Amino acid sequence: DTGVSQNPRHKITKRGQNVTFRCDPISEHNRLYWYRQTLGQGPEFLTYFQNEAQLEKSRLLSDRFSAERPKGSFSTLEIQRTEQGDSAMYLCASSTGLGMVPYEQYFGPGTRLTVT
Amino acid sequence: ILNVEQSPQSLHVQEGDSTNFTCSFPSSNFYALHWYRWETAKSPEALFVMTLNGDEKKKGRISATLNTKEGYSYLYIKGSQPEDSATYLCAFPITGANSKLTFGKGITLSVRP
Numbered sequence: 733d734t735g736v737s738q739n740p741r742h743k744i745t746k747r748g749q750n751v752t753f754r755c756d757p758i759s760e761h762n763r764l765y766w767y768r769q770t771l772g773q774g775p776e777f778l779t780y781f782q783n784e785a786q787l788e789k790s791r792l793l794s795d796r797f798s799a800e801r802p803k804g805s806f807s808t809l810e811i812q813r814t815e816q817g818d819s820a821m822y823l824c825a826s827s828t829g830l831g832m833v834p835y836e837q838y839f840g841p842g843t844r845l846t847v848t
Numbered sequence: 849i850l851n852v853e854q855s856p857q858s859l860h861v862q863e864g865d866s867t868n869f870t871c872s873f874p875s876s877n878f879y880a881l882h883w884y885r886w887e888t889a890k891s892p893e894a895l896f897v898m899t900l901n902g903d904e905k906k907k908g909r910i911s912a913t914l915n916t917k918e919g920y921s922y923l924y925i926k927g928s929q930p931e932d933s934a935t936y937l938c939a940f941p942i943t944g945a946n947s948k949l950t951f952g953k954g955i956t957l958s959v960r961p
């Protein structure tokens with residue numbers, strides 16, 4: 733399967749613990765996006781990369797959140813000192829899009845985080 | 849704040865019924881309008897990326913239209929089947945054609961056999 737993959741698919745953690753999620757995009761895609769979806773809402777943007785450069789971070793992303801994309805390949809999203817409000821589905825997407833022609837963003841299956 | 853609105857929030861139909869959903873988006877600075885289908889436990893799947901006013905796209909029994917001047921798009925499903933049961937999301941890139949997407953809340957469709 734050459735789609736976007738995310739690991740783990742599910743994570744249950746206790747409040748205060750750190751968690752890290754991984755996203756492997758489609759190999760030739762230079763853009764990688766992270767979104768978060770909570771119950772009853774559509775996905776909300778968190779951050780995105782073009783190759784290894786993090787180009788934008790949402791104001792939703794507190795200092796406890798950090799994302800990396802070393803070498804422009806896979807990406808990790810780390811949440812430090814998790815809070816119950818961090819419980820959500822974390823989605824990763826990748827795209828080949830550059831310039832003025834819009835391209836699809838291809839999504840992974842997400843990581844569901846539950847903070848107890 | 850730029851919002852994408854979808855209606856209705858949920859829909860329950862009988863197999864064979866045709867359905868349609870509405871997505872409203874800001875008509876200024878339009879780049880594209882995306883439709884996604886998201887089945888439970890699967891990845892959101894791109895259905896259409898629409899760019900031109902008056903555009904109509906079709907994939908099997910699903911079609912979509914776009915009005916960029918008034919800021920809305922319709923998604924139609926002809927002869928709904930149980931496998932069409934999913935959440936349908938529309939999304940709008942805000943700051944460029946390939947920028948971050950702003951999503952609506954989605955419409956949950958349930959098709960009864």
